[in-house]
Structures are given as structure tokens and as C-alpha cells.
Amino acid sequence: MLTHDELKAKALRNPHVQAEYNALEAEFTWFAALLQARNRAGLTQIEVAERMGTTPSAVARLEAGGGSQKHSPSIATLHKYAEAVGCTVEITLVPCTQPTPAAGSVAHRKPRVRSGSGRGEQTKETSSRSPAEHPGPNKGVQATGNSVRSAPAIARA
Secondary structure: OOOHHHHHHHHOOOHHHHHHHHHOHHHHHHHHHHHHHHHHHOOOHHHHHHHHOOOHHHHHHHHHOOOOOOOOOOHHHHHHHHHHOOOOOEEEOOOOOOOOOOOOOHHHOOOOOOOOOOOOOOOOOOOOOOHHHOOOOOOOEEEEOOEEEEOOOOOOO
């Protein structure tokens, strides 16, 4: 019978398994950071849930991840978790070393054209302003270079 480490080493010899394993590295690093932050704060999942205004099972799902297909938390949820454990969220965009995506992928999509006359809607042409010029719901998020930093939490009365 193989030990866990032996089974892992054997599986990782397969290039397809190795590629999938490597693709999950950043995700598992993120979940480890969540656990470290909660442990540093000396809090239980129940205490974090109370501070976030959610349930302990929701905190457990957030910390466990379950793979990006099963659970993808919103930035707002990550901000709530970070605030509950005395942290802020920092999201950094790092240039890829892989080739650019193929045509039709997210990077090559044409901007959507919206029609309508509702407040805030554009009609028949896309804006020429950069995303940094657009006021939006993420008032506490600032773009600085290649990273997006969360503004400090505002004390609530």
C-alpha cells in the first residue's frame, strides 16, 4: 500500500496530472492565506461568521474553496472576511508567461454594445474612457500600477 506522499509523487509523474496540480497552486495558496489570517487573529469560524453576519458553514465553504467550479466568492465577501480577521484584501494582476489566449477568448472579445435610455446606460457606442475613469460600486478599491488594493475599512457607528 502506498503512502499519501508516494501516491502523490506517482500521480505527478503524469504530465496531465502535473499540469492540473500546478494550475490549482494559486487557489490553494489563497485558501491557506485565509486560514493563516483567521488563526493569527485567534478566531474560530463561528466568531468570523458572527463578525461577517453569515453562518459558520459559509465561512467553512469559503476557507475550503471546493475548487473554482463549486464556489467562487465575490470580492465583497472577501472584503467582509478580511475585515472580520483584521486584514485587507489585495488583488494583484501578474503578467502571464504563457502565450496570449486564442481568438474568441476573454482577452480578444469586442466590447458589448448596449442600447437603451436608462440612467447610466450607453447608447449604440462604447465609451472611450478608461476603466479607471468610470465611477463604480467599488469605491473602496484603488488601482495602483498592476495591483488593486482595498481601502481600509471605515469604522461603523
